[in-house]
Amino acid sequence: xxxxxxxxxxxxxxxxxxxxxxxxxxxxxxxxxxxxxxxxxxxxxxxxxxxxxxxxxxxxxxxxxxxxxxxxxxxxxxxxxxxxxxxxxxxxxxxxxxxxxxxxxxxxxxxxxxxxxxxxxxxxxxxxxxxxxxxxxxxxxxxxxxxxxxxxxxxxxxxxxxxxxxxxxxxxxxxxxxxxxxxxxxxxxxxxxxxxxxxxxxxxxxxxxxxxxxxxxxxxxxxxxxxxxxxxxxxxxxxxxxxxxxxxxxxxxxxxxxxxxxxxxxxxxxxxxxxxxxxxxxxxxxxxxxxxxxxxxxxxxxxxxxxxxxxxxxxxxxxx
Numbered sequence: 001x002x003x004x005x006x007x008x009x010x011x012x013x014x015x016x017x018x019x020x021x022x023x024x025x026x027x028x029x030x031x032x033x034x035x036x037x038x039x040x041x042x043x044x045x046x047x048x049x050x051x052x053x054x055x056x057x058x059x060x061x062x063x064x065x066x067x068x069x070x071x072x073x074x075x076x077x078x079x080x081x082x083x084x085x086x087x088x089x090x091x092x093x094x095x096x097x098x099x100x101x102x103x104x105x106x107x108x109x110x111x112x113x114x115x116x117x118x119x120x121x122x123x124x125x126x127x128x129x130x131x132x133x134x135x136x137x138x139x140x141x142x143x144x145x146x147x148x149x150x151x152x153x154x155x156x157x158x159x160x161x162x163x164x165x166x167x168x169x170x171x172x173x174x175x176x177x178x179x180x181x182x183x184x185x186x187x188x189x190x191x192x193x194x195x196x197x198x199x200x201x202x203x204x205x206x207x208x209x210x211x212x213x214x215x216x217x218x219x220x221x222x223x224x225x226x227x228x229x230x231x232x233x234x235x236x237x238x239x240x241x242x243x244x245x246x247x248x249x250x251x252x253x254x255x256x257x258x259x260x261x262x263x264x265x266x267x268x269x270x271x272x273x274x275x276x277x278x279x280x281x282x283x284x285x286x287x288x289x290x291x292x293x294x295x296x297x298x299x300x301x302x303x304x305x306x307x308x309x310x311x312x313x314x315x316x317x318x319x320x
Contacts, residue, residue, distance in 0.1 A: 002154040002244065004188075009196050012165045015062060015158050022061040022094060023162065026050050028170040028303065033274030038290060041301045043171055044271070047163065048279050048309025052114065054235070055163055055186055055307050056087030056150075062159030063148060064091040072097045077145040079103070079132035081182075081234045082111030083308050084150040089120035100145065102136040104128050108234060108312040128229060130239045151185030152242025160186050164193025167303055174201050175300030178286040178293070180307050181205040181214045181256065182236040184245025190305070191252035202254045202298070206289040208233045208282075209258040214241045218250045232315070233264055235282025235308055259288040268319050271306075280311040 026046045034042035047055040064072070075098030078088050085101035092099035099120040103112060104127055115122050125135040129150075140147035149156060163186065167177060177194070179187040191203045207215055208231035217224040217240075225240035241249070249256075259267075264281045267288035271277045286304035295302065 004154055004157060004192055004248070005195070007158070007161065007192055007196060012161050012193055012196070016162045016165055018065060019058070019061040019159060019162065022091070023058050024050055025166055028167060031271070031275045034287065034290070038295055040295055040298065042290070043174070043301055043303045044275060044277060045163070045167055045303055045305045046277070048277065048283055048306050052083070052086040052090055053308055053310040054083035054086065055160065056083045057090060058162050059156035059159035059185060059189070060084070060087035060091040060148070063153065063155040064095050064097065066155055067146070071146045074143070075099060075145045076148050077102070077136050077140045078148045078150060079129060079136040080150055081129045081237055082107050082115070083235055083310060085115045085120070085122070086111065086118065086310070088148055089115050089118035093119045100139065102126070102132040102139070104132045106234070108310070108315070110312045111310050114310065128239060129237060130225070149242065151183035152244050154244070156185050157188045157192070157244070157248070160189025161193045162189070163305070164190035164197070168193060168197040168201070171301050171303055173198060173300055174303045175298035176202045176204060177303045177305065178204045178206060178289050179305045180236050180282050180285045181207050181249070182238045182282065184214055184241045184249050186305070186307060187253060188245045188248040191248060195252065203252060204289070204293065205249065205253050205256040206285045207256060207258050208236055208264070208285065209260050211237050211239070212258045213239055214246065214249055215256040215258060217241055217246055218256065232261055233281035233285060235280055236285060257289045257292040259285050259292065263288040263291070265319055277306060278309050278311065279306045280308050283307045283309060
């Protein structure tokens with residue numbers, strides 16, 4: 001039993017207190033430009049301003065803090081498309097734990113450099129995140145390291161509930177929260193916070209059309225691994241969601257929409273010029289999704305989660 005569905009607001013506050021000194025409380029800003037465009041109050045939850053530039057430090061901080069000495073004494077290892085690796089690397093560095101991160105071969109250089117800057121050893125293996133997982137798990141077994149999942153872990157999800165705690169504390173009774181989905185750890189934490197803080201709020205997920213593994217899994221009513229995934233949004237480029245996150249998402253998430261590469265690129269430019277927000281493509285997907293949602297169904301504030309801002313400068317030049 002994970003105990004995730006029975007969490008109370010008091011539990012969320014306790015989780016936040018446990019890692020309060022390790023993470024930032026990021027702002028949830030009112031976007032005048034988006035609100036004017038859509039005729040409704042639109043807020044942006046700015047996890048691009050989080051430590052390591054993405055929300056992943058939340059789950060990793062809680063995970064590492066709650067591991068027994070025997071689990072971490074030899075070191076921890078993970079696979080990542082970049083942001084989770086940075087989160088684990090920093091959490092491990094703070095707790096004086098050796099860390100190794102496997103990343104796929106097309107991981108942006110900016111993310112590789114930041115993982116190294118936090119003291120983790122990095123190895124580039126595999127064409128995709130899911131292939132990198134295989135290498136990381138094998139390394140853990142052969143070297144007596146503890147493998148840390150990117151999203152499919154109760155403590156990772158508990159740490160991510162702090163993101164929901166902040167949203168529902170800062171924006172009173174939002175009618176909708178739109179959350180990018182990779183493996184599902186972020187949307188799981190936010191939806192669990194919704195369950196005990198703002199039950200009338202709808203949670204919508206958004207995936208890249210070239211990597212819509214959660215949407216397809218829910219449609220098939222079973223975990224489904226995509227044979228091919230194709231998107232520049234590396235933060236949500238996942239071929240198969242987690243078993244735990246799949247179960248939470250199909251219970252708690254009302255709808256999942258998909259967005260194209262061009263739609264994410266357009267959203268990148270829109271929020272950069274209109275809201276002065278620099279986000280990676282995965283982080284822009286929640287804003288891109290607004291055009292795919294019938295917003296007339298919602299009569300209260302709408303929150304788009306900007307999950308990260310670790311974008312390669314060459315890609316920024318290309319997008320502009």
